[in-house]
Every structure is written in C-alpha cells, then in structure tokens.
Amino acid sequence: VIHEKAPCADSVHKILCNHTSKSRYFLVGTNQAQTKHRVLKIDRTEPKDLVIIDDKHVYSQQEVRELLGRLDLGNRTKIGQKGSSGLSRAVSAFGIVGFVRFLEGYYIVLITKRRKMADIGGHSIYKIEDTSMIYIPNDSVRVTHPDEARYVRIFQNVDLSSNFYFSYSYDLSHSLQYNLTLLQRPYELWSSPASSAEEEVQTQSKQDCFDIFEDEGLPTQELLIYGRPVHITLIARRSSKFAGTRFLKRGANCEGDVANEVETEQIVHDASVMSFTAGSYSSYVQVRGSVPLYWSQDISTMMPKPPIRLDQADPYAHVAGLHFDQMLQRFGSPIIILNLVKKREKRKHEKILSEELYPAVINLNQFLPPANWIDYIAWDMARYTKSKLCNVLDRLSMIAENVTGVLRTNCVDCLDRTNTAQFMVGKCALAYQLYALGMIDKPKLQFDTDCVRLFEELYEDHGDTLSLQYGGSQLVHRVKTYRKIAPWTQHSKDIMQTLSRYYSNAFSDADRQDAINLFLQVYQPSESKPHLWELPTDFYLHQKNTMALPQDRRSYTLWWSEGILSYLPVAYDEVPCEENMKKVKVKRVNRFDESIDIYTEFFKPYELTSFDDTFCIAMTNSAREFMPKTVGVDPSPFTVRKPEETGKSVLGNKTSKEETLLQRKTAASAPPPPSEEAISSTSEDDSEDDRDDDGSVSQRSTPIKLLTESGESNRTQEQQQQSVKEPYGLNLAEFPAEEDQLIYERKSKCHGLFFYHQVICLILVLPYIHYLIHACAHLSFSPLSLCPVHVREPVSCFPEDSIYAALPPQVDRDSRDEFESHVMTGQGQVRVLCRDDMLMYREYVKNRYM
16 A cells, blocks of 8 residues: 555535435535545434434445435335426535524535636636525424524625635645645654544544635636746635724734735646646745734724724733734744835824834744744835835835745735735745746846736736725725836726725625624524624624633743744644644555546546636636737747737726626636627626536637638738748748759759659648749759669668568667657656757747747
C-alpha cells in the first residue's frame, strides 16, 4: 500500500434527490465516473428535528438501480399499481450547501447549477449559479408559524449565486501553502494511537455545525508568454466573524475579530502542467481589515462622513492583542501593518485611529522577541495623492519592495485606498513569482504592459466585489485615478458611486445586516426570544463575552496563545503538532486508486466529451485581449505599449452591461461579458444549458461569421491580399524579383528531374506558391532532354523501403536531445530560460515580422 500525497478527488459530484410520498427523502450521490454511489436518508416525519441516516455502503450503478427499484415498488399505494410512482424525483443537484431551521422544520439547500471558474493543480473550482431550498417535513406533520415566511425572505436576501465558490477536492478555505504543507507530511506523522480506529478518527474530525464558507471572488486570468500559458488566480476569503455592512460594523469585537476582514491570495502557476507534484506553483497572501480597536460611527446624524468615536478605552491593547494573536497563528511572523489613514486634518477624524493604533503596537511589541516584532508603516496616502510633486504608486512600490512577510493593509473603510495599495504590493509579488517560475529574467514589471493591464483589471474586479458587499457600491477611486490618467468621464462616475454608497448605507444596510446575521447563524430564531427585526441593536450578538463575566482573564504581557511563540516564524496552524493533526482525516490508499486519480477526474476518458466542456473555464480576461492586433509589434506581454498598440482600450472602463451585472448581482465575479455578437442576440444571463455543467454539449462555442454578413461580401481583392501579407510578410500580387528567379533557375539546373517532380509537392505550401508558379513559367527544360545529362536514381532515407518492411532512419544526437527536452517539459521538468534564449527569440521575431 502506497501513500499518495494528493487530496481525495473521488467525491460526490452529483446528487439525485428522491422522495416517497410522506416518509423520507433519499439523496443518491455519485462520483464523476458514476462508478460509486452513496445513499443518504432524511426522515420527513419529524416536524422540528433533523434525522439523517448515512448509509456507509458504497453501491455500484447496478446495485443503486435495484435499490431505487425496490423502494419505488415498496412505496406504491397498491401492489402492482403503475399509475402513481412510489418514489418521485424532486431535484437534481451538484452539492449540499447545508441545513437550516427557523421556527418550523428544517430546510435543505442544494446547489442546482454550477460553473467552472478555475483549475488549481487539476482540481476544479466551481461557482454556484443557482440553489434550491426544499422544506423537509411533509405537510401532515408541519406545524405552521406566522413569522416563518419572513425569516425565509430574510435568509434568501443573501444571494448564494453571486459570491460563493466550492470545490470537491481542493480546500478553498485555506491557502495553497497550507494545503501543500499537509500533503508533504509523511504518513507516519499521522499514525497516532488516537487515530488507529476508524471510529475515533471520524469522531475527532466531526464538526459541531456545518460551516458555509464564503469566497468573495475567484477570477482567473490567462497570460501567454510566447505561447506558454500561465494562469493567475485571485482568491478572496471574507471572514465570517464580525461580518456586516460599512457603518454598522467598524473596528473589532471583544474576541479580536475585525470588520471587513478579507484574506487575498494570488496563485500563479504554469498551466501547461496540471499536477501539484510535477507543476510549478507560487502563492502570495495579504490581508485587509478594519483598525483593531473599539470604535464606531454614529449614522443617525445622516452625514456622509459621521464622526469617529472610540467606544471603549483599551490602555493595554487587549483587543489588538487578540487580533494579532489570530494572525500569528494563521500566518506566522513577521506581520507588517500598512496604515493608510490620514495624519493631518483640520478637524480630527481619521487621525483618531492612528493615535490609538500606534501606541497599541508599541505596547504589544515590548513583550515579543525582536525577531518577531510587528512592523508598523504609517503613510498618509490621501495627502500624497493631492500633491503634484509626489507619485503615489512609486511610493507604494518602494514599500512593497521592502515587505517580507504577511502585509495587513487598512484605511478607514478598507476599500479604495486599500485596494490600490494591495494592487501595487500584488504587482511587486507577481514580478517575483514570474521570476521564480523562470518566465522573466528579472523581478520587475512595468506599467502599460499586457501583463500589468491584465493584473490591474483582475484587482479592480476584486475590489468592486468587496466594495459592493461592504459599502454598497463599486470602487470610487481606482488605480487609474491614482495614476492620474483617468478620463474626464470617470469623475462623473465617481460621483454616482459615492451617491450610491451613501444611499445604500442610509437606507438598505440595516436589512442587509439582518440577512447576514441570520445567514451566519449569529442570530438563531426561537419562540422564547424577540424576533430579529425587533432587536434595537445587534451589538450583543457579535460581542458574546459581554453577556457574562469572563472566567479566565487573558494576560496583558503574554498576550499570545500557548505554543505559538515557540514555532515562530512558522505559522502555528502549519506545525505538525498533535492538536493540528486531529483536524484532518487521512487515509492510506494506493497511488493508482480511483479516489485520487486526478487525470481520470479531469479528462473523463470513460465518456464522450468535447473541448468546450473539458477546457471551459469562465475566465474574466486573457492576455489575448490586450495583445496587438497587427503583426510587427513585439508579442511579449512584458513589453510597454502605447494606447493605440494594445488590443483593448487602456482608459476604457467597464461597459454599461458589466456595470448592470455588478449592480444586480452585487459581485464583480459574475460570468465574463459575452462578445459583441452574443450581446446582440442573448439575454443578460446565459441559458440553463450553458450554466448546467451536466455533461451536455456547451453552447459557448465561438459564433461563425458567414461571408454573407454585412461588409464581408464587399471586401475587395486588395483587402484580401493585404490580409495575406500580414501573416506571411509578402504580397502575392507582385511579380517575383529577378534575384529570386535566378535562385530558382540555379536550383532547377542542379536538380533537374528531381526538382521537376518535387514542384507538385512544394506547390502546396502557401507562402511559396506564387514563386513556384512563376519559376516554372520562366524555366524552359524538358524531362527527356535532361535525363542523359543528369541520371537520377531513386533516393530514400530509409535503408529498406518496401510495402512489406520499413526500417526507421537513424536519428542524430542533436535531434534526440531536442526530443528528450520536449518529453521532460511534458513531465514538468522545464529548463529555465536563460538570457541567450530570450535574445534569440526576440531576434527571430524581429527578423520574421518586423
């Protein structure tokens, strides 16, 4: 038995929900290959309790059909009756989100539509497109409540189809480093006495409740580096602790959880190799979050910027210590704080937060070892933006170059300024990631290149998603605003986004906050306590420690958790200690086992598939959209281009179509906008066949333009010849030059009949067809007259050539080395491109196309 270092891929990919008339729901789950089936039974006779029976037996396809047939026959009202089925199919789904209960019985939430958005190491990442909420108890035992429908409406205000992603085999809730760290641990570390019995392992890994993890955005973009595909994936993980809207959730709660905390991870990998073991992967993580203090803003005054007030004095930085203790446990050290709030103001507003945060960091650092101190960087970004002598982005680049560790960025809202700062840090990290993968010769990326433009749009979509969730509108100030190259129309859009944010904060944030509290189970309905809409405030829901006196007061000097300091700078969550070992269930399988066969899982060799379904990833952008449309320009994505050279508008913002999707779905991670042809012929959302990833043929194939369309049939012959000249560098309408004719005449005299017979084969090569025709027209020779002079015998490169046997030709050493390098590349062992290779390729492109 061999331990394979790979997560389980043989999970339930499709669920069929069947039900009898009144007694039970039968959920039949199957893997991607439909070779293994599991059955989950849910009792429908309990009015308020959830009774689930998990059948541990793994059924084959034939066995599950026989089981469902027996259930169908046994639940009919009369034996032998064919009119009414005893087992009815309710819905077909791709996963279970969870179970939820308000004042009546339980509901089950199922994923009914999905869309593939990314691929990480052969593991597919899907976006939830649609869900279905089914009430479990039957009508005969249902106990109705008048307020049940209102709770259902509040719960459904959280749109699961906008910002939620999932994977069957990859853990999206943790970073790539954490996941690969688990896979690299030897199996002997997992073999403990407590995990010897299967029942004990299952008991240890069992969770008290079903955690619904929310990913704010997972867009993927493709970068082509001289034909070599590189995927850039941005994952945003919003914290479910102290979550809410802009003015209703500020600062931190008594447990150290801060508002608007988002962990952003950018993954760069060579897409030509899809395996974790053979591929090249790089990941960088940074964090944003509100200032970890007790502070808030009073929104009852109806002001655009309500005054900031400190709600509670914290001289020993207790709440800041709790927050940074969490960061040390998750990320290790060092932790760098980038504080972007204002320092100089006529009336104290943002400056209040800086005056409290800096002493808190100083107080915490005096108890830490100097090697693990928290670095604090304060920079008034708004003040430098107004100055004409300072370049904001250059200053951020200098900060990013000196960062080594996890960067925690904050302003007041953690939206506009924070997103621009994170983009500059991510841009610097991207350069080092591409350099580490051997894609560039030095870790430096410049603006106005295809690569940076692609990355900028990625971060703007990322910022729009977070801003819509927390602030109620898209970003107001973007990267182009701080570069001072935004068009004049951008100012009017900024004003509209500001008004939209103000309206959302004043009138709709309270309803959104109720929906978030109910969705995250911060508030659990009960008949013995007031309803959610009757509460004057949700302060006590998020400040649980204030409801009772603390039993154990945390030390003000030893403010970190036990065991964290001894493992720094390594994160405590990644340490193979006994506590962490209990969090993960590991089993030993053969390397050829179906459950970890990523190749079979992805390519599905057991069924007929199409390229559209197998390789369909809804990427937001690709480098192809930014590359120049004409030949003669360096195709490298790292070449600085002028606005007229790029294929996509540099200053162009999102279209009205994209803005409508963002406003209605409140997520910038919506599917990518269709082409111009598709916009004119399709509705806002794709059809169900496009969204349903159920093995059907995808309808996203590129539309074919007929020659009868407007403008196509009127193209002149000169335009066609011009289009041929662009890719081949020649004009077929011109007569061959005299020098070219002499070359062909010399070739004909040297080769005689051999050339005469080979003209038929060479004439099929399109770039030389015109020259060959004219060469034959100007050459006057006869095959018979040339035979006595040049006697030609049949020549073959094969030692033995007949219809019965053929020996392959001998291959020289250089050709073998070239072939071996291609084979090694396919296995993931890619030779790093040196400077001579880059210069050689650029010289080839220059001589060929320029």
